[in-house]
Amino acid sequence: MNLKNGDKDKGEGSNKKNDRNWLERLSKSNDFVHEHTSLIDEAPFWISYYRTLISSDILHQDVLPYLHEHLSLEELKSRIPVQEIIFTRDEDKIIQNILNGSIAIQKHQDDKEFLLINIANSKFRDVGLATVESSALGPQSGFIEELDTNINLIRKRLPVPELLVKEMKVGELSKTRVAVLYIDGIADPENVNTVIQRIKDIQYDHIQDSSYIASMIEDNSNSLFPQSISTERADRVAAGLTEGKIIIAADGSPNLVILPVTLMESFIAMEDYSYxxxxxxxxxxxxxxxxxxxxxxxxxxxxxxxxxxxxxxxxxxxxxxxxxxxxxxxxxxxxxxxxxxxxxxxxxxxxxxxxxxxxxxxxxxxxxxxxxxxxxxxxxxxxxxxxxxxxxxxxxxxxxxxxxxxxxxxxxxxxxxxxxxxxxxxxxxxxxxxxxxxxxxxxxYLSQYPIRNTSFQDLWIRLPFSKQKENPKTLRPQKKFKSTGKGKKTEPANDFYE
Structure with missing residues (x-):
């Protein structure tokens, strides 16, 4: 039966009104828990969470033992030994944090103030060997499906405050955490802004892997040639960052995306630098x-x-x-x-x-x-x-x-x-x-045109490290020279061969 426009708007309005009650929305799922922490109705503290998203060990060891006292939420926040605790009244923030593995604590069931404690179950596989890009020499560690661990592997290789991480959420349904990494002072700001803007423009329900993002933001989606490099090696990512490249990492993906790239980089293995x-x-x-x-x-x-x-x-x-x-x-x-x-x-x-x-x-x-x-x-x-x-x-x-x-x-x-x-x-x-x-x-994409002198240092051929003095001009880096010796000026690289 078709509805008239007025009836349709009325129906949508009533649905939105019902959806405002976050407890009713979340209680439709069987793995959602909303329970009182005491057998006495007048006793304080109600907790709400998804049992499939939280760590039950942390819940019973570090949270529940503190809920038997008559404390305010502010006092409770200072006592619970968990790092990420938020005090809020925003229902949208409550829903989003519960869906990300937090528990919501309210003193009484009708209260509007909540304490959100992040006790997400973050059990992932351990950092292991790179399986697709294996090598006989050099570093062997590869990324895993956990975003924070992958960023940790990068920061261990580049412990500088100039390494910046810009996070955002992509996917109407998946809400996938996506991070854009670059080194401030080396990466071209135009490249950084282009990548961030293209990611923000993505309109898609589910982002399962970083390759989804790479396909959606590349210049020519109909080309057979990959216009980005998908890698599981932390050393390749670190090397790209120091040259001025942009890195895209997605939560749930063991592969990070490197932009921009050239054709010849598809023939460069990190093992080459061990010979x-x-x-x-x-x-x-x-x-x-x-x-x-x-x-x-x-x-x-x-x-x-x-x-x-x-x-x-x-x-x-x-x-x-x-x-x-x-x-x-x-x-x-x-x-x-x-x-x-x-x-x-x-x-x-x-x-x-x-x-x-x-x-x-x-x-x-x-x-x-x-x-x-x-x-x-x-x-x-x-x-x-x-x-x-x-x-x-x-x-x-x-x-x-x-x-x-x-x-x-x-x-x-x-x-x-x-x-x-x-x-x-x-x-x-x-x-x-x-x-x-x-x-x-x-x-x-074809690095042979226009000709640049840096292509003869470590692209078409690889010269000794003592001869690799400049960052690739194809990236237009803010920092021209790789060496930090005296007399080296920091300035944008010219686009053409000089």
Whole structure:
């Protein structure tokens, strides 16, 4: 039955009036407790809380023993040995604090004054090793799902008052605590204000992870390339802060978001700084080369085997023709089938229980690949190339970028089938144009343009620490030099190469 506008407004008004009684609103849930602390009706103190959100040990040890005396709420506040205690009459604040793990104490049931004591149950897993961004050398600790613990790990590495934390709540229903971290005096205020404003503009019911926020505030949500770095390593976050980057942390997420970033940072591992600069440069070059191998090796096979036999040396051509003699499919279908099979094995290995997933990833891949070759569905040469490309896609230290490389090869394979090597070249040009137009927090994503001298200190290549004297100019940091030696001036960095 439809309501007229007047009836509708009247109904909404009556609902709002009923909702003003916070006790009635919260009592609808079975885990809400509103009880008297004494068997005598005239005795003081009523308490209200969600039993699933509080620590029962703290309640019985540090709160209830003090509620048997005839004390005022102000006196009770000074006696209870809990740090976070609020005295308020605001019903909205009462509801919000109870939902965050506080108990509300009122002297008599009809009183409007409350004492809110935070005894939230904050049992989380202990700080452990970084699982996704593991390394052989260097710090090993990774973030967990508790926001305050993550900020603690950062402050231990940067014990300076200039490290500022701006907290806000995001999500109409989840009310997720989100923190923006930066170093005052280094980070560009324009970047800080942009990040804070974009987070405040988010209108979404439930924020489950920091990756939600990263997707909602990035410059181009339709791009395949991640315009932020999601990391679980405290050392990477600390290093980014000292250069002028902005960090976004969300309660309930073990991954923090780093902004702004460039393409080349996806090939930098924190382990690089544990080696000499020559070895570090070798590994960076290896990762960058692996990206091209993973993206281009299968499309090149399809293009050459379909249109450009003349490019293959005679002896290698004999091997390729022999390996494909029993294959009934054209190179395009052969490559597409094998690539999809490898991706399914990867996904199954991730989703299955740990021990079963390890067995499937190693043994299953070998067995299935060998069976496919013996069945004549694909050639052994292509199996080797696809395996090489699959390994190369995981050399990037940033997991999201690895997924981009895994996906981008498929449209390139289709272009290679339609246009041959011209299609591969066309895919490269389209990607390059897209990267040139892409930005991260308004800053160029492709660090090669415009050219800056700091890119040759610790971006494209890594020089010795004695040569890394300036912060990256792409971030427009307020503090230009990394060194604190005498004679170094603090001034905004120029945007272009000088």
């Amino acid at each position: 000499t600069w020559i070895i570090s440069n070798f590994f960076r070059l290896l990762r960058f080369t692996a990206m091209f191998i993973s993206t281009m090796i299968t499309p090149m096979y399809v293009a050459i085997m379909t249109y450009h036999y003349e490019l293959i040396p005679a002896r290698l051509l004999e091997t390729l023709v022999g390996s494909r003699a029993a294959v009934p499919f054209p190179p395009f279908l052969e490559a597409l089938f094998l690539e999809l099979m490898i991706e399914m094995v990867k996904e199954a290995g991730i989703r299955l229980p740990l021990k079963i997933g390890q067995s499937l990833g190693v043994v299953g891949g070998i067995v299935i690949g060998q069976a496919v070759v013996e069945a004549g569905l694909t050639s052994n040469v292509l199996l080797i190339l696809v395996g090489l490309g699959s390994l190369a896609s995981y050399t990037s230290p940033v997991y999201k970028f690895s997924n981009t490389i895994r996906f981008i090869k498929f449209p390139v394979i289709f272009l290679a089938q339609w246009f041959g090597l011209l299609g591969v070249f066309l895919a490269f040009q389209i990607t390059l144009i897209h990267l040139l137009r892409l930005t991260s927090l308004g800053r160029p």
